[in-house]
Amino acid sequence: MGKNVRKGTAVRAAVVVAVLLGAAGCGTGDGGTDDAEKRDGTSAASSATPRAEDTGPVTKASAQADIEASAADAGAPANDPDVAEMTAARCEAGYRGYGTEDEKVGLERYEAVLGELRERGWQPSFEVPERRDGNGTVQIAHKYFTKRGWTLSAEFQGFETGLISVSAADKACTDEIRDRIPLPLRSALSAGGADGQQP
Template sequence: MAVMLGASGCGPGQQGEVPAAPSEPPEDSGPFTKDRVRTDLDTSAADAGAPPTDPDWAEMAANAPAGSKRACWVEYRGYGTDADPIELSQYEAAADELRERGWQQAKADDATPGQARSLLKKRGWTLVAEFRDTRGVGQLNLMAFEDACVKRYGGGASANPGAGPLG
């Protein structure tokens, strides 16, 4: 007489079991570093059709002394030209792109003829998005600063959000 024994169990490695794929972390998880903020600013501006950040401003930010208040923030600054002006609609598109990337409205938008400003926050950072119609060619500024870093150096956003960490 032959007896057939079957094996069944509850543990991993059973025949026919497919191991679960590791889940992807949420896109906005992990440390929120200056590099990630820089990516948010640059890609939001580019997606809005604005030019790359001004190289002089980019160099100034890259050369900020470690441990200085200037090292607490990241900035995009784009200038329109006669041939390719920056319009208010590009500022609005950049602000919308930032909101899609998780930046939350911290204060109602402020707008006057030729200017507009938004104050946004995300994971310990404050961002001032600003449009200025300078000489009819436009300027887009996106300045984000790490709140805790700025506080260490005796500053913070003033009552005038456009002043940013400089107070």
């Protein structure tokens, strides 16, 4: 019983953090703004992101460029324009690509996106056990990566036409937001491992 209560508290605390992330919009080293291109079509355009000499601090713009270029080079669907609007004032970068009836998104496309992210310096840090259906087909996969102070979450959902979702957050920014949370909720977050390393 106590374990379930702690888990429920951690979930509620994580929701509070998500709400605060949406409202805070703290800086990330590039003014907190992104001119994320809104693209139409079923596939992301080919990437021109350079691979050489990836050093220095990660900014919101560079994280977004990594994510979108990885999706494009993996042949994943274009980013949902609403995601770019939602993250414009936040301390995070994001992508969400939906499959269609004509071009469904499968696990292999998700794995290709992860491979592209690794090529751009994102290091695996944690993996949630896959969830499979009765036939053994993976329906949900979720992995975490880090890169110079940023944490990235990449998820695949195989339901219907498929979905790939990627979000990256600046740890310094999220820590600043966490410090604004009342101590009891912050303690629940720590107990629940909601720092992006271990859900």
